[in-house]
Amino acid sequence: MSPFTVPDFSEFQALIHTPTSTDVEAVLARDKLHINDLATLLSPAASEMLPALAARSAVITGQRFGHTIQLYAPVYVSSFCANKCVYCGFSAENKIERRVLTLDEVEVEMNILADQGFNHILLVSGEAPAKVGVDYLAELARRTRARFAAITIEVQPLSTEEYRTLFEAGITGVAVYQETYDRGVYDAVHLSGNKADYDYRLKVPARVAEAGMREVGIGFLMGLADWRSEGFALGLHLQWLRKHFWRTNLTVSFPRMRPAEGAFDPPQPTGEKELTQLLLALRIFDHDVGLVLSTREEKRYRNGMIGLGPTRYSAGSCTAPGGYANPDLAGEQFSVGDHRDLQTVCDSIRKRGHDPVCKDWDATFQKGL
Amino acid sequence: MLKIADKTFRSRLFGGTGKFASSAVMNEALDASGSEMITVALRRVDLADPDDDIMSVLDRDKYWFLPNTAGARDAEEAIRLANLARAVGGTNWLKLEVTPDPRTLLPDPVETLKATELLVKDGFIVLPYMNADPILSLRLQDVGAATVMPLGAPIGTNQGVLMQSMIEIIIDQAQVPVVVDAGLGAPSHAAHAMEMGADAVLVNTAIAVAGDPVAMGRAFAMAVEAGRMAYEAGLGISGKSAAASSPEVGLGFLQ
Structure with missing residues (x-):
């Protein structure tokens, strides 16, 4: 298996920038899409046709996922990080109070979320393997897995063997974002640390899938480079992962840059319109x-987006380690835009004719319970 | 009456609990469908929790619950889920779904056969979801499946009985009830399957995502009943050439 590679962005600019509204209409009328059709949906012409994209995306989403939205909450376990990434609140050079939670403290956080009704948990950590390594995560999974439907992680890249260990301990999936598929921009924003190696990071999702994880989440940070090109590169990545790992469930996240400690101004800021087009285009593709x-x-x-394409929402999130038990703690990775708790988010979902789903997996799927 | 293992069912329409906009809509639509057997995904329910949002809404006296192993990617996982259902849910009935490809959700024939054999030996009543493969159907029957559940078309596609030729053979050969599962998008599709001689159909998506799930549940109930009635009444042979309604053939040559 040859590894996934991203073509230079210049190679697909014509695909993105030449389609007309007629081309977009033709793509919207088709059932099976080619990767070039994704470029059409990401085109400036398609930007003028968001209502049509939304209509198509809503039908597809309803058919495939039904009138449901799955809910999860992140648990930040550590803000230590060896990487210098210019956009991140946890960047090694930022002068913030760092914390790493003990396993007992993480359990307290998770229990609070369980009491609120959460069944799907995402564990998040900066890259500091000596503080939050495989042993820490495996032990945490073993201790808590019986109480949750699924526990996924968003931590530093690990080896295939390490992912396998975590899967056996009860971790279900892994999110690992490339941040940007544009190599030049990647090098410019990742100043030092393991994360500075673009190619190394690009190979991580394949390792996760190879290790047998049920789910791999990919994405890029909106605001670093041209979002249309990033969306196309992400589509290539999705397509490649599907071809090589047909047993793996794939998800895409859409982190759009918001103010962080260190006051980083995104070089190519994106708005809700751009986010919407990206999301709808990926659903239709x-x-x-x-x-x-x-x-x-x-x-x-x-x-507003309920029913139009997204399938999974977080709720009540706190991005500072220990923040659920101690709401006044400082040191968040980024500030959130939606502060509603789980029940309020669920009510909104219901009000829009959808069923909030808090359990859509079971720890029994994995061995060792 | 339809008999599966030691249970009889008046309704030949089985329902599902996925994709509904709310538990209330689900409950009403299932009621309108007249279904007596409802399948629930073990990944979606907490059988140990009396307040579970799905289980608490449905009347346990009215419906026979058929837990399913949706999401299992091999026999081992499916068996673990089956044991959970039996231990916590107190039922040995199981809709076996082994679907390693999360995209198409097509059933793995090898793992399905393996799991069916082991589960039957362990005392489960197994209703396996399978591709429309007549030989696989016979193999599942041989190892003790209580029904076979061939797909009409890929799940969620609403394409109807695309696998008609194969399902005809399956029905022709089967000694256990044949339940057409997956892909039925309209009441006419369900009627079609029933006219072919299927013993029952299972419909979820088409009802759950309809504009009016309650009306659609009722429509499917009527179609299933009509299709079954037509099958029992004996359908005429369809063909390309027209036939007079009172055909006469001169037989003057007979002595």
Whole structure:
């Protein structure tokens, strides 16, 4: 298996920039899409046709996922990080108070979320393997898995063997974002640390899938490079992963840059319109991919998008380690845009004719319970 | 009456609990469908929790619950889920779904056969979801499946009985009830399957995502009943050439 590679962005600019509204209409009328059709849906011509894209995306989403939205909450376990990434609140050079939670403290956080009704948990950590390594995560999974339907992680890249260990301990999936598929921009924003190696990071999702994880989440940070090109590169990545790992469930997240500690100004800021087009285009391109909309986005936007394409929402999120037990703690990775708790988000989902789903997996799927 | 294992069912329409806009709509639509057997995904329910949002809404005296193993990618996982259902849910009935490809959700024939054999030996009543493969159907029957559940078309596609030729053979050969599962998008599709001689159909998506799920549940109930009635009444042979309604053939040559 030859590894996934991203063509230079210049190679597909014509695909993105030449389509007309007639081309977009033709793509919207088709059932099976080619990767070039994704470029058409990401084109400036398609930007003028968002209502038509939304209509198509809504039908596909309803058919494939029904009138449901799955819910999850992140648990930040550590803000230590060895990487210098210019956009991130946890960047090694930022002067913030760092914390790593003990396993007992993480359990307290998780129990609070379980009491609120959460069944799907995402564990998040900066890259500091000595503090949050495989042993820590495996032990945490073993201790808590029986209480949750699924526990996924968003931590530093690990080896295939390490992912296998975590899967056996009860971790279900892994999210690992390329941040940007544009190599030049990638090098410019990742100043040092393991994360500075573009090619190394690009290979991680394949390792996760190879290790047998049920789910791999990919994405890029909106605001670093041209979002249309990033969307196309992401589509290539999705397509490649589907071809090589047909047993793996794939999801895409849409982290759009919001103010972080260190006051980084995104070089190519994106708005809700751009986010919407990207999300709808990916749904129309790939009917089965899970689309995750986090609390980075505001309540108004998240309410509006229910039923149009996203399949998974976070709720009540706190991005500072220990923040559920101690709400006044500082040191968050980024500030959230939607502060509503789980029940309020669920009510909004219901009000829009959808069923909030808090359990859509079971720890029994994996061995060792 | 339809008999599966030791249970009889008046309705030949089985329902599902996925994709509905709310538990209330689900409950009403299932009621309108007249279904007596409802399948629930073990990944979606907490059988140990009396307040579970799905289980608490449905009347346990009215419906026979058929837990399913949706999401299992091999026999081992499906068996673990089956044991959970039996231990916590107190039922040994199981809709076996082994679907390693999360995209198409097509059933794995090898793992399905393996799991069916082991589960039957362990005392489960197994209703396996399978591709419309007549030989696989016979193999599942041989190892003790209580029904066979061939797909009409890929799940969620609403394409109807695309696998007609194969399902005809399956029905012709089967000694256990044949339940056409997956892909039925309209009441006419369900009627078609029933006219072919299917013993029952299972419909979820088409009802759950309809504009009016309650009306659609009722429509499917009527179609299933009509299709079954037509099958029992004996359908005429269809063909390309027209036939007079009172055909006469001169037989003057007979002595």
